[in-house]
Amino acid sequence: MLPELYNYWVVILLMMTGFYIVIVQGNLIKKLIGLNLFQTSVFIFYISLGKVSGGSAPIFAEGVSSYSNPLPHVLILTAIVVGIATTALALALVIRIRNAYGTVEEEELQQRDLEC
Amino acid sequence: MLLLLAITALAIAWLRDLFAAVMLAGIYGLLSASFFVSVDAVDVAFTEAAVGAGIFPLLMLAALALVGRNEQTAYRRPLISLLLVSITGAALVLGTLDMPAFGSADAPPHNHVAVRYIEESPKEIGIPNMVTSVLADYRSFDTLGEVVVVFTAAMGVLGLLFTGRAASPGSATERANMYDHRVLRVVSKMLIPLILLFALYVQFHGEYGPGGGFQAGVIFAAGIILYAMLFGFGNAQRVVRPALLQILAACGVLIYGSVGVVCLLSGGNFLDYSQLLPDPLVGRHVGILVIELGVGITVASAMILIFYAFASATVNSEEVA
């Protein structure tokens, strides 16, 4: 039981850590780091699903009959690059928020909004 | 390995210092890359090592330089949040109880379309790396979408941050001279050409070994970014002009899309490379090569552009302050 599902549980732990950071922390940069943790945990989940024990990396070779599943690899490969691009976009937004409000703490931001 | 990952994640949640958290996030990226190697996902590991341990911390640090590294506010309602998170986690753990065991060969994901990819792609497409053939041929439409997303995100960052004003080279070189990185410069002068060469190898060897446009683009961008960091932002902009990069980023998407259109014109479906040349196998090979090139160009120039945007924002804010 334990070794079979251990991977998934660690993934859930990582995911929940990221989730907790996103909820609890007020700092927008820290929230982004949490979001990134969350994202990576999903990557790990997909790649874990693709593993076949005894299989080798999905590159065709003579004399190898069992490969890991290439499909999750493809999906995650592109997702990583797209993920960093969107993270960069979010960071750019944070910097603009900082320029406009002078802070990146969520509560202060809300106060400024109410004052206006 | 996974335990290390979990510890790093908890440490990130624990730390109040944003700088240390970013550094730990880099370590986390490297650890997850080595995890990907251990479960046979070499292509993914490649990408994650370059992105998670290289570019992501770098962008975060650039943003920190603009925003400030201290977080002041107290946690908001930590207990309720912890409760919420634990409940969600417990629900998810309950969900995993029905999952197939890790690594079992008869799990549902391995019995649908993957079987066909594994058994047919070496014959149908003629290249050994199945990840590349799925990425660039079977699911090429999907990949086109991803490339467009990367392109759009880079344009969004530019729209938000790029002031259009190039950093004056004088200030940038002064900044670089302030920390006299002589050793670093000599070593990086040796290494940067190798990094770029390696990126090209990864780009064009992607059909046979792990690699492809996405990885190559990211590695290439990392090489240029290294140059920009050590030799001054202004110098780097003189070597690789932002305007040129903007054109290149668009060109990459264009190359990808036009391959699809050429396929249409020669009587096939969109992105059906077998129509490109008389021999369908060679046609597919050429098609994959060309679109990987498009992907590589777009990803590399998008990443460098994003870095330029952050760096120019940093330099400008320092000049104002």
Place this chain on the structure above:
Amino acid sequence: MIALLLEGVSVLCLGTGIFLLVSGGVGLLRFPEVFSRMHAAGVTETLAASLILLGLMLLAGWGIVMFKLLLILLFILITSPTASHALAKSAVHGGLGVDPDRNETS
């Protein structure tokens, strides 16, 4: 005979490398301030990585794998001291000068 000898030497290399890594880790945790910690980590890391790669090269025998390992070895020999240098330099810049009275710095 030669094969056995090669295997023995490579086991020796790997073992020494692992021991050095562990001792470097212990030093990293036990030493009092930044520079001695960095010394423990940086110096042992370079030697340990080289030894481990050397052991692997002996195991791999002639061929493309050995060549790749050699490249990695060269890369590590160049980059690892550079990284230590950059770290030390930025530590000095950050105001962590060498001060015997100072104990805990990080």
